[in-house]
Each structure stands twice: as structure tokens, then as C-alpha cells.
Amino acid sequence: MRFGLTEEQRLFDDSLRAFLADRVPIETLRQQAQTGRGFDPAIWQGLCELGLPGLLVPESYGGAGLGVLDAALSAEALGHAAAPIPFAASAVMAPLAFANSASRDQQSEFLPRIAAGEMRVGMAFAGIGGQTGDATLTLQGNRLSGRVQGALDAGEATHLLVYLPDGRAALVEAGANGVSAQVRRSVDRTRPVTDLSFENAESAVLDAANDRMAAALRVVDAGRVMLAADTLGAAQYMLDQAVAWAKERVQFGRVIGSFQGVKHTLAEIVTMLEPCRAFVWHAAYAQDALPDEARLFACQVKAHVGDVGREASRMATEVHGGMGFTDLLGLHYWFKRCTFDRQMLGGPQRCREEAARLQGWKLAG
Amino acid sequence: MDLTLSGKYEALQAEVRAFIREHGHKSPKVGGPRRDPDQKTRDWQKLLVEHGYAARTVPREYGGFGAQPDVLEAAVIADAFAEANVSQGLANQGISMLVPTLLEVGTEEQRRAYVGPTIRGDMFWCQGYSEPGSGSDLASVQTRAVLDGDEFVVNGQKIWTSSAHFADMMFLLCRTEPEMPKHAGLSYILLSMKTPGIEVRPLTTMTGRAEFNEVFFTDVRVPASQIVMSRGQGWHVANVTLKYERLYLGDANKMSVRLRKLVDLLQTTEIDGEKLMALPEYRDRLLRIQGEVMAWRAHQLRLRTEQADGVDSGVKRLIVKYGGTMLLWRMSALAVDAVGAAGLPYDPSETDDATAANLDYMFDIGMIIGGGSSNIQKNVIGERGLGLPREPKTQPAAAGGRA
Ligand SMILES: Cc1cc2nc3c(=O)[nH]c(=O)nc-3n(C[C@H](O)[C@H](O)[C@H](O)COP(=O)(O)OP(=O)(O)OC[C@H]3O[C@@H](n4cnc5c(N)ncnc54)[C@H](O)[C@@H]3O)c2cc1C
Numbered sequence: 001m002r003f004g005l006t007e008e009q010r011l012f013d014d015s016l017r018a019f020l021a022d023r024v025p026i027e028t029l030r031q032q033a034q035t036g037r038g039f040d041p042a043i044w045q046g047l048c049e050l051g052l053p054g055l056l057v058p059e060s061y062g063g064a065g066l067g068v069l070d071a072a073l074s075a076e077a078l079g080h081a082a083a084p085i086p087f088a089a090s091a092v093m094a095p096l097a098f099a100n101s102a103s104r105d106q107q108s109e110f111l112p113r114i115a116a117g118e119m120r121v122g123m124a125f126a127g128i129g130g131q132t133g134d135a136t137l138t139l140q141g142n143r144l145s146g147r148v149q150g151a152l153d154a155g156e157a158t159h160l161l162v163y164l165p166d167g168r169a170a171l172v173e174a175g176a177n178g179v180s181a182q183v184r185r186s187v188d189r190t191r192p193v194t195d196l197s198f199e200n201a202e203s204a205v206l207d208a209a210n211d212r213m214a215a216a217l218r219v220v221d222a223g224r225v226m227l228a229a230d231t232l233g234a235a236q237y238m239l240d241q242a243v244a245w246a247k248e249r250v251q252f253g254r255v256i257g258s259f260q261g262v263k264h265t266l267a268e269i270v271t272m273l274e275p276c277r278a279f280v281w282h283a284a285y286a287q288d289a290l291p292d293e294a295r296l297f298a299c300q301v302k303a304h305v306g307d308v309g310r311e312a313s314r315m316a317t318e319v320h321g322g323m324g325f326t327d328l329l330g331l332h333y334w335f336k337r338c339t340f341d342r343q344m345l346g347g348p349q350r351c352r353e354e355a356a357r358l359q360g361w362k363l364a365g
Numbered sequence: 366m367d368l369t370l371s372g373k374y375e376a377l378q379a380e381v382r383a384f385i386r387e388h389g390h391k392s393p394k395v396g397g398p399r400r401d402p403d404q405k406t407r408d409w410q411k412l413l414v415e416h417g418y419a420a421r422t423v424p425r426e427y428g429g430f431g432a433q434p435d436v437l438e439a440a441v442i443a444d445a446f447a448e449a450n451v452s453q454g455l456a457n458q459g460i461s462m463l464v465p466t467l468l469e470v471g472t473e474e475q476r477r478a479y480v481g482p483t484i485r486g487d488m489f490w491c492q493g494y495s496e497p498g499s500g501s502d503l504a505s506v507q508t509r510a511v512l513d514g515d516e517f518v519v520n521g522q523k524i525w526t527s528s529a530h531f532a533d534m535m536f537l538l539c540r541t542e543p544e545m546p547k548h549a550g551l552s553y554i555l556l557s558m559k560t561p562g563i564e565v566r567p568l569t570t571m572t573g574r575a576e577f578n579e580v581f582f583t584d585v586r587v588p589a590s591q592i593v594m595s596r597g598q599g600w601h602v603a604n605v606t607l608k609y610e611r612l613y614l615g616d617a618n619k620m621s622v623r624l625r626k627l628v629d630l631l632q633t634t635e636i637d638g639e640k641l642m643a644l645p646e647y648r649d650r651l652l653r654i655q656g657e658v659m660a661w662r663a664h665q666l667r668l669r670t671e672q673a674d675g676v677d678s679g680v681k682r683l684i685v686k687y688g689g690t691m692l693l694w695r696m697s698a699l700a701v702d703a704v705g706a707a708g709l710p711y712d713p714s715e716t717d718d719a720t721a722a723n724l725d726y727m728f729d730i731g732m733i734i735g736g737g738s739s740n741i742q743k744n745v746i747g748e749r750g751l752g753l754p755r756e757p758k759t760q761p762a763a764a765g766g767r768a
Binding site: 001005063285363 | 369397435530611639640645649656666669671674680687753754757
């Protein structure tokens with residue numbers, strides 16, 4: 001028994017982080033922010049070579065057959081780099097959706113393509129998973145109609161996978177007849193949100209799970225853990241930058257990190273942020289290994305890390321003074337990463353509400 | 366990562382539950398009064414040590430159970446006791462601070478003499494660090510120990526000494542080399558509180574109980590062999606103890622026990638005829654706390670694994686005291702708000718829920734101050750954990766701190 005990472009996990013993390021440090025410089029972020037579509041072909045290609053899209057795809061379908069914890073480590077590294085690529089939906093939730101809800105045939109048709117990185121899946125939920133905005137989806141046979149706002153990872157997706165309120169999911173090809181996607185630059189310029197509408201579009205319906213709602217929620221939960229991990233990475237980056245800045249910037253003839261006010265601000269950040277790392281690991285591990293606690297972990301980790309991310313990103317910005325507020329350092333990309341993660345798939349309030357219901361803590365009236 | 370309750374852990378869980386079914390009625394009340402432990406508490410402690418549910422990893426030759434460190438074993442045991450609301454045994458300055466210190470830097474004789482009786486609850490310790498002029502700036506202590514033949518002669522005064530009014534022994538930080546720079550002139554000495562020349566005067570605290578004391582030393586003679594490590598190394602030893610103290614003060618097991626009690630309290634307590642758990646303001650505070658406790662529990666599991674691997678956890682360890690004591694205080698604050706006006710009657714000698722809530726609510730502030738206050742913790746986290754520069758010294762001897 002141990003609570004920690006394996007040697008392989010560390011090595012993979014090192015190589016992923018080295019790749020990202022090399023290939024996602026701030027100039028790339030700035031370029032990507034112009035389009036805001038959350039997709040850089042060159043970075044994507046490199047990540048495919050590292051095997052990122054197939055992390056969770058079973059080996060028999062050409063993936064690495066790893067677990068949600070491995071994916072969470074990658075999500076943290078991507079958040080740390082503010083990498084403008086699809087991941088939480090495309091590389092984590094979608095493969096899990098196929099594993100949980102697709103027929104054998106559907107799995108063998110699509111999973112190898114996900115693992116190879118040739119299929120990228122944008123995802124949206126109607127009526128579950130903390131959906132906000134409009135959502136009116138209906139299925140007639142395999143014909144999908146209606147609209148849903150705020151799809152994740154859909155900027156340059158080849159496919160779109162949408163969940164209906166009853167837990168069924170429908171997969172369509174982007175650009176197929178009756179499918180339209182309006183990509184909108186989000187406050188986080190590294191990842192867009194996309195509004196989808198469908199008119200009698202032909203879809204593959206994923207409905208092979210015994211308990212379709214439970215299967216759908218497992219997908220939402222894994223996504224929540226990914227977003228928490230992304231926030232952890234982004235907030236850690238901001239803390240690292242703030243510490244480095246505090247050791248350099250001089251005022252009143254001293255480096256500002258020697259002032260207790262600044263030192264204590266940074267101590268506050270690390271005190272709230274560091275336990276989030278173990279929490280994310282635990283929550284991710286729970287998705288695969290602790291079925292009775294998996295939902296509670298997912299809801300609570302999303303809520304807690306979302307709150308910590310908000311505080312930490314604000315305080316780290318403050319430590320940079322006026323520089324933190326400008327575009328010159330680009331620190332705001334990470335602030336916005338936290339902002340995006342917090343709202344997507346349900347903010348802390350929504351997630352705690354679910355955590356309360358899970359435990360039977362019902363409100364009066 | 367492997368937290369599966371497979372094989373031996375399931376067996377251990379069954380074993381602990383069976384133990385609790387058979388012996389649980391002998392347990393003292395959980396979170397009971399902080400005073401001289403009674404016979405029931407001491408008997409319970411011996412039973413736990415015998416079965417390896419307390420002092421589990423202390424080597425057998427020193428009276429422990431001699432198990433290999435195993436995070437999940439510890440968690441399985443803690444959880445079984447918490448779910449049954451049964452005491453997990455004594456946690457005090459001797460067991461949680463002095464014993465690990467001796468195991469780390471004590472001599473063979475010192476370990477043999479003190480570890481066994483301490484973990485069994487037969488020997489109680491107090492910590493002689495703070496003085497009226499030396500609190501946060503601990504390295505400035507003035508209590509003197511002068512070597513006379515093969516004995517130290519101690520003179521001076523300590524203050525805020527918890528449990529000194531019933532402790533058998535003290536670990537004392539004193540000055541043996543006044544001519545040396547302040548951190549290098551200290552020694553760490555173990556002495557019996559029965560030694561002639563020691564006077565203990567209880568100080569009543571804000572809880573209404575006498576939890577700590579002033580201790581006066583007048584020509585107190587202590588064998589020179591009672592020193593831990595050697596003369597001038599007291600600051601190092603004192604910091605070994607502080608390391609354990611700070612982990613003990615932010616213990617996440619205590620949070621789990623309190624979380625269960627809070628859930629129970631909110632589910633059973635009513636205001637204007639409605640259960641607190643059905644009211645969003647109460648429920649939401651509990652949910653937030655639950656998330657924080659989950660984070661600190663996971664963090665503790667991670668630290669324990671690193672400890673078992675012999676890894677120095679650095680900043681991860683340094684944040685425990687500050688983060689843990691602040692969360693524990695927020696938990697007792699919610700308990701006080703839950704018992705509400707009906708919880709205001711207060712007699713510190715009682716042990717009912719409302720008194721316990723109010724007692725924790727005050728005592729937890731003491732935990733925030735003791736063992737190095739939050740400000741000092743934040744200095745340590747910033748300087749040692751994040752590598753930030755120290756405050757410039759205003760005068761040569763003024764800096765330092767309980768660090
Ligand atoms: C419940 C309780 C139990 C205790 N038990 C023991 C015991 O058993 N044995 C023992 O030896 N001691 C014990 N203590 C003493 C405890 O360790 C000291 O109270 C503590 O270290 C603070 O010292 P002080 O009280 O002198 O406060 P001070 O050092 O005077 O501090 C007062 C305030 O100033 C702040 N401050 C001081 N220096 C700095 C600085 N450099 N930067 C920023 N802020 C600063 C502090 O944070 C604090 O808020 C106990 C204390 C309490 C409350």
C-alpha cells in the first residue's frame with residue numbers, strides 16, 4: 001500500500017512537462033489566443049507521439065490502458081503550461097464514454113481512432129453535469145435535433161458527443177449534414193466554448209450501459225477531476241512565478257519577498273494549494289478504485305480546488321503588482337485557465353450541492 | 366498509488382473491529398478533558414499498545430509493537446476507531462513529540478529508559494521551552510544549566526508549560542554555553558519533575574482550566590547523562606521535537622473524528638424545530654469543511670508515505686501546523702454555532718457536547734499560538750519552504766524566531 005506516484009508515472013510526467021516547456025512558450029500562447037480555438041496542430045502532433053490521446057483507451061484498441069490518475073497528472077501538466085489543446089473531453093471523458101456506454105462495435109470503430117489522435121471529440125451535456133445556458137436536445141431513433149451551448153474541446157473537433165438528460169449520448173461528425181458548431185472565444189483564450197445545434201442529424205447513439213445515468217455521471221466525474229487537476233497545475237505555475245518575482249523585484253531597497261506581507265501571502269498560497277495535489281490524486285484514483293466514494297471525491301475536489309484556484313490566482317497576481325495586471329508577463333493566461341475550469345461542468349456551488357445529495361443531506365421544504 | 370483494502374488490510378480491519386466490539390466499552394470518552402489522565406485512560410492505553418493500535422511502529426525493544434510503517438494500516442486503524450467513536454489512545458507531548466525525538470537522536474539508554482513507559486501512559490512529559498522573554502524568539506532562552514562535576518545545575522524560569530502540574534518529566538531547552546552565539550549555546554536536557562528545587566505554579570487559561578503553568582528552577586541538579594546529543598546541540602534537538610510537534614498539531618485524523626461529530630451534530634440539532642442540516646447556511650459550511658478535510662487527509666497519507674520512504678517532505682511538511690490548526694479552529698467554530706444559544710451554559714469541568722464545543726473553540730486558538738504561532742509558521746514556510754529571504758536584521762541578536 002502506498003499513497004504516491006510510481007516510477008513510470010514520474011517518468012511520463014517528466015517527459016510530458018519537458019515537451020510542454022519546450023513547445024508551448026508564451027509566444028505560442030499569444031498566437032493561439034488570436035484564434036482562441038484551443039488547438040495547435042504541431043503541439044497536438046507531439047502529444048500524439050507521447051500517446052496522450054490514448055492514455056485511457058484500452059490496449060486492445062491501441063491505447064495505453066492507463067487510469068484516471070495518469071490522466072489527472074497529464075491534466076495538471078497541461079494546466080501548468082496553459083496548453084492550447086483539447087484534453088479533458090477529447091482524451092479523457094470521450095474514451096470513458098465509449099468504455100462505459102458504447103456497444104462493442106462502436107468501441108472497435110471509434111476507440112482506435114481516438115487513441116491514434118485522428119479523432120478529436122468535443123463534448124456537451126444537457127441537463128446534467130452542471131449545464132448552463134440553453135439546451136434542448138432530442139433523439140428520434142438515431143436522429144439528433146436541438147441545441148446545446150458551451151461544448152468543451154470542440155474548437156477543432158472531428159466529432160461531437162452530446163449527452164441527453166436521460167444519460168444517453170449521441171455522437172455526430174462535425175460538419176455532417178444538420179450539424180452546426182459555433183466556436184466562441186472564451187475568457188480563457190487557450191480553450192473555446194462552442195455552441196452546437198442539430199437538425200435531424202444522423203448520430204451513433206451510445207446506450208449500452210446497464211445504468212445509463214450512472215455511466216453518464218462517471219464521465220462527468222472524470223471530467224471534473226481533470227478540471228481540478230488543470231486548475232492545480234495553473235495555480236502552481238502562478239505560485240512559482242510569484243515566488244520567483246518576489247525574489248527579484250526590489251522596492252524600498254529590499255527584494256519584496258523579504259517583506260512579511262508578501263512572504264505570508266505566498267505562504268498562504270502554498271498552504272492551501274499543496275494539499276490539493278494529494279486530493280486530486282486521491283480523487284482520480286477513486287474514480288478507478290473506490291467506486292463507493294468516487295462521486296463524492298469528484299464533486300468535492302472540483303469544488304475545493306476551484307475555490308483554492310480562485311484565491312491563489314488572485315493572490316499570485318497581486319504579488320506581481322501592476323505587472324501582474326498587464327499583458328506583458330502573460331500571467332493572466334493562467335488566471336483565466338482557473339476561471340474556465342471553475343465554471344465548466346459545474347462550479348463549486350453546483351458540485352457541493354451534488355455532494356450534499358449524495359450523502360442524503362436534504363434541505364427543508 | 367494503491368489504497369485497496371485487499372487481503373491483510375481487510376483482515377486488520379476485521380481484527381480492529383472485533384477488538385472494539387469486545388473492548389470498546391473500556392474506552393475513555395473521545396476528546397475528553399485535557400487533564401491528568403485517569404486510571405481508565407491509562408488502562409486503555411496499555412491495551413492499545415499491547416495490540417499494536419497505539420505506538421504501532423515503535424520498535425519492540427523499546428516497548429512498541431514493532432510494525433513497519435504502513436500508511437494504510439494506520440488509516441484502517443484510525444478509521445475503525447473513529448467510526449465506533451472510541452478513543453484512539455493518548456496523544457500528548459511525550460508520545461507525539463519526545464518519543465519520536467528520542468528514536469531519532471536519543472542514546473540507546475535514553476530510549477530504553479523512556480520510550481516504553483511513555484507510550485504505555487505511565488510517564489507524562491512536559492515541554493520546557495518558552496520563557497517570559499522568549500516565546501517566538503525561542504533561541505533567546507536564558508534558563509541556565511551549569512556543569513558541576515557530573516551534574517548540571519539549572520536555574521531560571523519557564524512559562525506556558527502545558528501539563529507541568531502533573532507531568533513526571535520535562536524536556537528542557539536551556540543555555541549551557543552563554544559565551545556562544547545564541548543558537549549555538551543551547552542544550553536539551555531530560556529531567557524529573559520530582560527533582561528538588563522545581564516549583565510549579567498553575568496558570569488558569571481562557572478555557573477556565575489550569576492547562577499550563579509557570580515553572581521555576583532553583584539549583585536543580587540533573588545528571589549530565591540526561592542531555593540529548595551534546596552541549597551546544599540543543600537547538601538542533603529542539604527543532605527535531607518541533608518538527609513532530611507541528612505534525613501532531615495539524616493531525617488530519619483529528620479532523621476526521623471531528624468531521625464525523627459535526628455531521629452528527631448537524632443531523633441531530635434543531636433550531637426553531639428544524640434540523641440544522643436542512644438549512645443551507647449550516648449545510649454549506651459543513652460541505653466546505655468536508656472538502657478541506659478530504660484534502661488534508663490525502664495530504665497526510667502522502668506525507669506518511671514519504672516518511673516511510675525516508676524522503677524529506679520539505680514545504681509539504683512545513684504547511685501542516687498552520688493549515689491544520691486553522692481548519693480545526695473553523696471546525697470547532699461551526700460546532701459552537703451548531704449548539705447555539707443552548708450551548709452557552711459553560712462549566713469547564715463538564716464533558717457534554719456543548720461544553721466540548723466551546724472548550725475546543727477556545728483551546729484551538731491556543732493550538733494556533735503554541736508550537737510556533739501562525740505568523741512564525743508563515744515565516745518558516747516562506748523562508749525554508751519557498752526560499753524567500755529573511756527579514757533584514759535590525760540588530761545582531763534580534764532575529765531568529767521559533768524556527
Ligand atoms: C495552549 C498553549 C500551550 C503551550 N504549551 C507550551 C508548552 O507546553 N511548553 C512551552 O515551552 N511553551 C508552550 N506554549 C508557548 C508557545 O510556544 C508560545 O506562546 C508561542 O511560541 C508564542 O510565544 P509568545 O507567547 O511569547 O508570543 P510572542 O512571541 O510575544 O508573540 C506575540 C505575537 O507576535 C507575533 N510575532 C512574534 N514574532 C514575530 C515575527 N518575527 N514575525 C511576525 N510575527 C511575530 C506572534 O505571531 C504573535 O502573534 C504554549 C502556548 C499555548 C497558547
